[in-house]
């Protein structure tokens with residue numbers, strides 16, 4: 745039975761990944777701050793059979809606890825095959841707002857929290873010579889845009905960290921996959937008006953989770969979700985600076 749940790753599993757994409765993996769027969773450990781929500785989720789799943797789903801309260805910005813929490817997670821699952829990092833925050837940032845508190849929160853959750861727990865997973869997987877690390881990044885990491893400078897920065901940093909992990913860990917047979925979602929209907933984007941039709945239409949967290957799991961199973965290094973966002977990424981990366989500077993995106 746596959747043993748999986750999903751960090752950031754109390755809602756949205758992380759919750760949907762945990763549920764899809766649980767349905768496939770994996771043993772899953774949900775981690776996030778909202779313990780009550782996670783316990784509600786797993787109590788529904790564990791009703792039918794002997795427990796295969798567990799919850800562990802963890803604030804990823806409590807960096808000093810990462811070691812203790814990771815050890816407890818390994819003990820709860822009885823080992824580890826895959827870890828997903830889906831925790832993320834994206835506070836609304838005004839056009840001329842420079843709010844260091846918000847910016848530090850994004851770097852702490854989106855980057856430093858990932859490093860704190862994924863370093864431990866990397867070390868564990870190196871010793872056991874197998875394992876998969878999956879980071880949920882974003883299309884937002886492709887370029888520094890006007891809208892939310894530090895959200896973009898945090899995802900670009902996460903991409904580079906995951907790429908470096910991949911290059912190290914491929915030598916010991918460990919897979920590292922970077923997932924770059926476009927528009928996914930979750931709490932994070934509940935205040936935004938997103939396209940319901942067309943090529944770039946928003947998809948559900950469940951649909952995203954199914955696509956993400958297929959990508960991970962295919963062994964790809966990185967992928968956009970849905971795939972059409974690869975084209976958007978390509979275009980965005982190739983717009984010359986002097987034009988990009990003038991664009992309102």
Ligand SMILES: NC(=O)c1ccc[n+]([C@@H]2O[C@H](COP(=O)([O-])OP(=O)(O)OC[C@H]3O[C@@H](n4cnc5c(N)ncnc54)[C@H](OP(=O)(O)O)[C@@H]3O)[C@@H](O)[C@H]2O)c1
Pocket residue numbers: 751752753754755756757758775776777778779802803804805830831832833834853880881882883924925926927928929930931932933
């Ligand atoms: N939705 C989109 O359109 C979209 C697009 C591109 C990328 N993404 C990325 O996808 C990932 C998942 O986001 P989502 O859309 O599924 O939003 P979401 O429903 O808001 O999920 C965010 C998750 O992060 C967890 N989290 C936040 N702060 C945390 C902390 N301090 N410690 C531990 N966990 C924390 C939350 O749990 P608690 O609050 O319980 O701690 C929650 O489980 C994020 O990295 C996001 O940047 C989303």
